[in-house]
Amino acid sequence: MLLTLGRIVVLGMKIKTNTPVAKKAREGVMEFLLMNHPLDCPICDQGGECDLQDQSMAFGADRGRFTEMKRSVVDKNLGPLVKTVMTRCIQCTRCVRFATEVAGVQDLGMLGRGSGEEIGTYVGKLMTSELSGNVIDICPVGALTSKPFAFKARNWELKGTETIDVTDAVGSNIRVDSRGPEVMRIVPRLNEDINEEWISDKTRFCYDGLKRQRLNDPMIRGPDGRFKAVTWQDALAVVAEVLHQVKREEIAGVAGKLSDAESMMALKDFVNKMGSDKVFCEGNGPNPPADLRSNYLMNTSIAGLEKADVFLLVGTQPRVEAAMVNARIRKTVRATQAKVAYIGPPTDFNYDHEHLGTGPQTLVEIVEGRHPFCSTLQSAKNPVIIAGAGLFEREDQDALFTIIQSIANKFNVIRPDWNGLNVLLLHAAQAAALDLGLVANPIESIKSAKFLYLMGADDVSLDKVPDDAFVVYQGHHGDKAVYRANVILPSSAFSEKEGSYENTEGCTQWTIPAVPTVGDARDDWKIIRALSEVAGAQLPYDSLLAVRERISMVAPNLVHVDEREPCTISSEVKPPVKQQVSFTPFKTVVENFYMTDAITRASKIMAQCSATLLKK
Incomplete structure (x- = not known):
């Protein structure tokens, strides 16, 4: 016989969990939990994936003995993302612990005592955290649900696709839930090495931007300045004709911050085959430290x-x-x-x-x-x-x-x-772009360009592009760079294609298509491959596997999926630098957390967050 923590434990003792006494005790606990919980299951967004519902079905009784009036609690306004129905709350305080311990904001707490106890915000403020949406996942009942997703779909109607996020350089693991051709919501997947079980609000709620301001058809700007929808053959023929009218040193290509490794490899090979080496990725600056991977990871x-x-x-x-x-x-x-x-x-x-x-x-x-x-x-x-x-x-x-x-x-x-x-790193494309050698000087490339190929590059400065330059914009949203384009080629978003992305720690991951492409859009590398054939400089690959074989020759780490390729430690190999340090203060790089790329800028939810949560 052993004495452990004040309890007597008999060696060889057997514990039974299915006796009538144990069953009655569990049913009693469940009765207390459900004492004030309303019968909202038919209209609750948590229905079908509710922890309390599952526990009640497994361990609860088929009836309750409480006949008193159920408690009613006023709903709290936590902002444009989290919907509250606080009458359903069972005071488990998971959301309070998350806000305090993980998110690091003292916005939620327990107020009142006894039967008047409730969870709320101390001074009626909004929950201003970039991780606030995670309280939706950890709430075991329907007290905290997604406000944009409210009454849109049931979980059993949705098809889940395991993929990754591209709104920043972390590469958070996510599950995209879709119904038909539409993305309905995004929720996190567990990955202890990258995002654990959390995702940011931008990752979770930017999905409505995937269906707004989309480019559906190839378009050519006419003499009157208006765009006209044309066929792919006509659009590619116009681009190829202009390509042969400019000098090879006047050709430049720019990869956007959401570009996958396959598309950047195709863009670099195509521009190189046309006789130019002016290919770069936006955000990497004029002279990125690309000689050693340890310098940028x-x-x-x-x-x-x-x-x-x-x-x-x-x-x-x-x-x-x-x-x-x-x-x-x-x-x-x-x-x-x-x-x-x-x-x-x-x-x-x-x-x-x-x-x-x-x-x-x-x-x-x-x-x-x-x-x-x-x-x-x-x-x-x-x-x-x-x-x-x-x-x-x-x-x-x-x-x-x-x-x-x-x-x-x-x-x-x-x-x-x-x-x-x-x-x-800041963007999803940066690490792979540096691995693949997209390191041309952006200022010199744009100044001398008479043919500029923008592959989803919306945040690159076009002020110094010559007025007579021919600009091709290949992308999935009608964002900033469209206004300067002569030809528009519609491409697939990350939720509609299979692509490789390397995150800020050097781990390569794949996106998996969750919904079909919009309109007549195509994958980025396929568009460039078709253009190369029309332009008479055909690229030597016709499939995604062949593109990845080409990538393996340039950067083998990009084909090792879900593996973090270690970097060589270098401390004494850099040549001496003659450059002088400027004592100009560092600047804020991300001015608006909720709007950083074409998808988030097209999102109505992110616009509401910007207007509500960033107000001073």
């Missing part, structure tokens, strides 16, 4: 951040640039009391941090050993430096990364057993 890995004890964030605001990376940093800070220091414009983090400065001057002081934070770095066991990809756009980026590398070498950030020097 998160070498620690997202999950590896949990081993760090000191964070130095340089020119990056992970809360709006990569919400799931920020959640991982917060988790580490809560679990191990890790210290966080930040260099950049003042911002609101949801964990304790020390603001060291706004520009490179602080970095110079640290590398010279004159800053008080040096002692913290010196005593750290596993220090981590995270540089923002926004530094790629600065003219002094080479000098900046040299200083950051020097800090890493000086304070033992890079060791054989630990590489804490990281770059946090």
Whole structure:
């Protein structure tokens, strides 16, 4: 006989869970849970995937003994994303714990006592967190549901497709639920190495942008400035004719931030075959550090951040640039009391941090050993430096990364057993573009271009494009760059095609088509392949498998799906940099978290979030 935690445990004892006593006890507990819970199952959006419903069916009785009036609670306004029916709430406090511990906002709490106890916001404010939608998943009843999805569909009507998110560089694992040709909702999939079981609000709610402002047919701008729908043959013939009228050094191609690896490989091969090497990806700057993969990836890995004890964030605001990376940093800070220091414009983090400065001057002081934070770095066991990809756009980026590398070498950030020097990328296409060699200078390429091929590139500056340049826009939304285009070629969105994406830590993942393409749209690489044949420079692949075989020759890591290819640790191989550091303060790269690409800018839900949650 053993005494364990105040209980007597007999060796060899048998515990029975199906006796009448155990069954009656479970039914009694369920009766108390359902005492004030309304019979809303027929009209509740949680019906069919409700935890309380499942438990009641498995362990509850077929009737209850409470005859009193059920309690009624006023609904709370949490914002444009989360719908509340607080009468259904069973006070499990999961949402309160999530908001406090994971999201890092003190917006939800338990109010009142006894029978008047209820969950709400303390001062009637909205839930202003970039992770607020996750309370929908963790609510075991229908008290918190998706406001945009309310009364749109039942879960048994939906087809679930496991794919990945492309609204940032994290590559969160998601499930796209669709009904027929329409995406109805997006929910997270479990991946402990990347996004755990959470996703950001932008990932979860941007799906309505997939059906708005879509490009359906190939179009050519006429002499009157208006677009006219034409056939694919006519559109490709016009583009091919112009291609043969310009010099080869006047051809340039730009890959957009949502481009997959296959389309970027096809674009690079096509432009190269036409005699030009001016191909780049938007967001990678004029001279990206593409010689070594360790210079532009998160070498620690997202999950590896949990081993760090000191964070130095340089020119990056992970809360709006990569919400799931920020959640991982917060988790580490809560679990191990890790210290966080930040260099950049003042911002609101949801964990304790020390603001060291706004520009490179602080970095110079640290590398010279004159800053008080040096002692913290010196005593750290596993220090981590995270540089923002926004530094790629600065003219002094080479000098900046040299200083950051020097800090890493000086304070033992890079060791054989630990590489804490990281770059946090902004866009889904950036890592694969650098692996594939899309590194031309954007300013020089655009200035000299008489033929500019924009593949979903909406945020590249077109101010310096010559007035007589011929611009081809290939994309899925009528966004910014359409207004400058001469020819429009409609392509598939990420939810409609199979493509490879490499996230910020160097892990390659695939998107899987969840819905059919819109109108007469085609996959990006197929459009370029067809154009190459019409232009007389046919590319040597006709299938997705053949394109991936071509990719394996250039960047073999991009064909190893769901694997994170380790980087070579390099600390002394960079050539000396003669560039001078500019002491201009770092800028905020993401001005509006909810609108960062063509899909989110077309989303009505994201527009509501911008108008409501970003109000000052």
